[in-house]
Amino acid sequence: MKLTEAKEQFTQLWGALGSGWGINRTMAQVHALLLISEESLSTEDIMTQLSISRGNANMNLRELMNWNLVYKDIKAGERKEFFKAEKDIWEVAKRIARERKRREIQPLIASLNVLTDVDESNKEAKSFIQTVNNIHQVVTKMDAAVDTLIKVEENKFFGTIVKMFK
Amino acid sequence: MKLTEAKEQFTQLWGALGSGWGINRTMAQVHALLLISEESLSTEDIMTQLSISRGNANMNLRELMNWNLVYKDIKAGERKEFFKAEKDIWEVAKRIARERKRREIQPLIASLNVLTDVDESNKEAKSFIQTVNNIHQVVTKMDAAVDTLIKVEENKFFGTIVKMFK
């Protein structure tokens, strides 16, 4: 396969993947493009390569920066801004996990707590509360598990072990 | 809070959550409704409680059955079909993980493999291949980690330990 073709396919693939996980396709494609570019790209580079408008490129770049997946890369003597992506995929995964935890899991846990404040105590209410508690428990444990994964490398002992496998 | 209100909010919450994760809102709401119902529900129950059409209810119920999250519950002497959800949330999580692995992660891994077949060998091509390999590696490891989690309870030794924490 030609490199150009492979890059093109990768961008498509990453975009399709994203849209299945609640990330908009273009944002994922912009991310893909930056992931496989050795050089930083300007907004215009991205517009050209993905055939998208300036507004769209700008919006998605900003959102990628909010997720800490992409940075501005100011070049000396250049007026334009350039962008580059974090290339370490493990780091990328951690940042996505961190962000989704913050944006979705933590509010979810808070809402679940509120829902157990039901002021009835018949069989039906008890069953409801139990289901909600059960969900609360599982979600909380998963949240904690993700934290452990994220932080494991910062831990002296486990960090060393994990690095051996990378 | 009143039970009715709490149930209503739970359904909303679960629906919003789903739509952020690539699952359509109504499907998640139908799931929520079944999760918190002690009794199995008929298509009409679901239509009424969520104010959705017959076609929509039917489609989403079928999809939930494809995911193994909901079953038909045939009642003796009843012509209608009733539906009930798997209530063990850990089991629910495992089934979702299993299904998404099968539908998305495994095809992704296969596609990534193909993309490293680039018939150029300059610096740019090498960098591209390295990025793709890096992604391949991380995705594969995560896939394996999820498998371990799913299977851990089937393991005599770890299974016992895990059950202690549940």
Added chain:
DNA sequence: TTAATATTTCAATAAATCCTGAAAGTTTAA
């Protein structure tokens, strides 16, 4: 076998989401 009851399908429509492009805003070189 019939007719009543249930379920499924799918074309048309509605709703949600995303993208465009031009105008407004900002920055910087001179």
Added chain:
DNA sequence: TTAAACTTTCAGGATTTATTGAAATATTAA
């Protein structure tokens, strides 16, 4: 201070995705 270069915003339009509802198909009681 000006004007060119660049970035951001956002209303309107385009696209994608979800929903309706009625017709077709299937099932069952009698």
